[in-house]
Amino acid sequence: MSEALINLFESWGIAKVPEQIAYLSDFGTLAFNVWETVYAPALATLFAYMIGLPLGIILVIGETGGVRPMPKALMSVLNTIVNLLRSVPFLILMVMVVPLSRLILGTSVGTAATVVPLTVAAAPYVARLVEISLREMDRGVIEAAQAMGCSPWQIVTKVMLPECRPSLINGATNAAITILGYGAMAGAIGGGGLGAVALMRGHGRNQIIVMYVAVIILVILVQIIQSIGTAWSVKSDRRINPTETKRRT
Amino acid sequence: MSESIIQIQHLSKTFGDGTEAVHALEDINLDIRQGEIFGIIGLSGAGKSTLVRCMNLLERPTAGTVTVDGQNMTALSERELRAARRKITMIFQGFNLLMQRTCLKNVCFPMEIGSVPAAQAQKRAKELLELVGLGDKAQAYPAQLSGGQKQRVAIARALATEPKVLLCDEATSALDPTTTISILNLLKDLNRQLGVTVVVITHQMSVIEEICSRVAILDGGSVVEMGDVQEIFSNPTTDAARRLVYPGGVVPAQFPASTRVIRISFNGGTAYDPLIASLAIDCGVKVNILGADTRNVGGKAIGTMLLGLPEDSNEAAKALNYIQAQKNITVEEVPDYHE
Ligand SMILES: Nc1ncnc2c1ncn2[C@@H]1O[C@H](COP(=O)(O)OP(=O)(O)OP(=O)(O)O)[C@@H](O)[C@H]1O
Ligand SMILES: [Mg+2]
Numbered sequence: 001m002s003e004a005l006i007n008l009f010e011s012w013g014i015a016k017v018p019e020q021i022a023y024l025s026d027f028g029t030l031a032f033n034v035w036e037t038v039y040a041p042a043l044a045t046l047f048a049y050m051i052g053l054p055l056g057i058i059l060v061i062g063e064t065g066g067v068r069p070m071p072k073a074l075m076s077v078l079n080t081i082v083n084l085l086r087s088v089p090f091l092i093l094m095v096m097v098v099p100l101s102r103l104i105l106g107t108s109v110g111t112a113a114t115v116v117p118l119t120v121a122a123a124p125y126v127a128r129l130v131e132i133s134l135r136e137m138d139r140g141v142i143e144a145a146q147a148m149g150c151s152p153w154q155i156v157t158k159v160m161l162p163e164c165r166p167s168l169i170n171g172a173t174n175a176a177i178t179i180l181g182y183g184a185m186a187g188a189i190g191g192g193g194l195g196a197v198a199l200m201r202g203h204g205r206n207q208i209i210v211m212y213v214a215v216i217i218l219v220i221l222v223q224i225i226q227s228i229g230t231a232w233s234v235k236s237d238r239r240i241n242p243t244e245t246k247r248r249t
Numbered sequence: 250m251s252e253s254i255i256q257i258q259h260l261s262k263t264f265g266d267g268t269e270a271v272h273a274l275e276d277i278n279l280d281i282r283q284g285e286i287f288g289i290i291g292l293s294g295a296g297k298s299t300l301v302r303c304m305n306l307l308e309r310p311t312a313g314t315v316t317v318d319g320q321n322m323t324a325l326s327e328r329e330l331r332a333a334r335r336k337i338t339m340i341f342q343g344f345n346l347l348m349q350r351t352c353l354k355n356v357c358f359p360m361e362i363g364s365v366p367a368a369q370a371q372k373r374a375k376e377l378l379e380l381v382g383l384g385d386k387a388q389a390y391p392a393q394l395s396g397g398q399k400q401r402v403a404i405a406r407a408l409a410t411e412p413k414v415l416l417c418d419e420a421t422s423a424l425d426p427t428t429t430i431s432i433l434n435l436l437k438d439l440n441r442q443l444g445v446t447v448v449v450i451t452h453q454m455s456v457i458e459e460i461c462s463r464v465a466i467l468d469g470g471s472v473v474e475m476g477d478v479q480e481i482f483s484n485p486t487t488d489a490a491r492r493l494v495y496p497g498g499v500v501p502a503q504f505p506a507s508t509r510v511i512r513i514s515f516n517g518g519t520a521y522d523p524l525i526a527s528l529a530i531d532c533g534v535k536v537n538i539l540g541a542d543t544r545n546v547g548g549k550a551i552g553t554m555l556l557g558l559p560e561d562s563n564e565a566a567k568a569l570n571y572i573q574a575q576k577n578i579t580v581e582e583v584p585d586y587h588e
Pocket of ligand 2: 297298299419
């Protein structure tokens with residue numbers, strides 16, 4: 001079987017086929033690389049939301065005419081930080097936060113260390129995604145909540161976040177996929193995972209088949225995240241009238 | 250005379266400043282009595298919404314005072330204001346329900362905010378949904394309801410904190426005439442049953458005529474006329490009032506002096522075409538339609554119409570008697586329209 005496969009690939013002019021087949025059939029190593037690809041971005045997404053969610057909320061409620069207006073100076077500082085961090089290309093940002101990674105984790109290499117630059121890059125992105133979701137909120141509903149005597153905190157926790165839930169879930173899906181992509185890129189600089197595999201074996205050692213397999217696994221991962229995210233968002237949205245859906249089909 | 254629940258004194262509201270200042274309200278004085286249904290009517294941009302928003306301090310007045318149930322609202326801190334707002338609740342043109350919550354949870358919402366125990370809140374919410382005729386929709390989501398049903402849920406929600414005053418900002422403007430009538434009847438019933446004072450903001454005459462006892466006419470940010478609905482409607486003295494009372498911008502002063510003019514209000518009865526036709530057939534009298542602002546839905550008419558009666562006084566009396574005998578129609582003669 002593998003003899004035939006090797007001959008087939010070699011007949012196409014692909015080099016180092018036995019080596020590549022050996023890597024791909026070593027399930028343990030491949031699975032570990034997939035795990036590395038997933039866990040660093042997953043952690044980073046979590047941390048990015050811990051920073052980006054409150055930040056996004058502040059960007060919406062803190063503006064003039066918002067639910068809890070904040071000093072103009074503070075708002076423009078926050079906006080500037082978000083814009084600055086978002087305009088630095090990720091590869092450069094990774095290099096720039098090396099001292100920060102050392103400070104927090106004691107090292108700047110390895111998969112775990114990529115969590116720091118991923119979080120720094122993703123937090124402002126998440127803040128904007130949250131901001132976009134919350135801005136979809138109907139002003140009238142907020143006004144009604146104010147008329148009922150809601151405090152700004154209650155408006156955020158009991159009105160804005162629950163009412164924007166489907167959109168926030170879509171944003172989180174988007175964030176997770178983007179961070180997964182950044183994570184693969186981080187493989188280039190000292191990280192592990194499929195990104196590193198594709199780059200080092202595929203590009204560095206001319207292992208074309210490995211590169212394609214790595215990319216296909218990444219595509220499948222993205223598909224899975226997107227499908228789960230979309231399904232969850234749709235399922236949680238109570239605006240979708242069941243009788244209407246029935247009529248449409 | 251019952252005591253007043255809302256007192257507004259020398260209220261002004263200006264948006265912006267300098268050359269861009271918009272004087273939305275100027276020196277408003279109002280006294281709304283406990284237990285009445287008070288109407289505020291005006292054309293678009295007259296300042297109606299700004300005025301109601303000043304009543305619960307969603308908008309802070311530039312000058313003047315607002316007293317609700319003996320409490321000077323303008324003097325309260327944000328925190329005290331939030332507590333005071335539980336006594337003066339509001340419903341809106343756009344319903345403003347929480348779309349991700351069931352109807353029951355929507356009605357529970359103000360009680361949740363006021364830390365009412367969940368079990369007690371649910372019990373009261375169920376009762377309120379029954380009261381507005383939606384006992385069977387407790388577990389439905391707002392997206393599954395019609396406009397009229399949504400407004401009923403909003404009304405139940407507004408009543409959850411046992412308010413003294415219910416403010417209705419164009420609460421029926423997004424509804425069709427039949428549903429409008431049913432919501433207005435509900436407000437009337439609630440006013441009678443619970444004694445809640447209702448403030449109705451609208452640009453539709455028919456709404457005021459249907460449920461209000463007194464009305465203030467707002468024009469360009471000022472109250473230009475105020476008093477009993479019947480008085481104001483039968484004898485509007487300002488241009489702004491006439492524009493609202495007479496349909497389609499008709500100016501009665503331009504009618505021939507010999508014509509008697511009557512104003513008919515349709516309150517959801519038969520449509521106006523059959524009325525005019527049957528007037529001709531049954532009485533042999535032809536009347537002149539000078540202006541009409543009626544909407545016809547499912548054979549029911551809502552709105553007003555101005556008719557010029559025949560010059561012959563016998564025929565005029567005959568026509569008037571005939572129209573007065575109709576159901577769901579109120580008739581008034583337009584007096585002294587030639588100044
Ligand atoms: N937040 C605001 N900033 C500036 N101007 C405002 C603001 N709110 C209202 N206005 C102005 O105040 C005036 C009165 O507005 P308001 O919304 O009270 O009118 P309205 O009688 O409710 O009209 P409609 O029937 O269209 O709802 C308008 O000229 C409007 O442009
Ligand atoms: Mg308005």
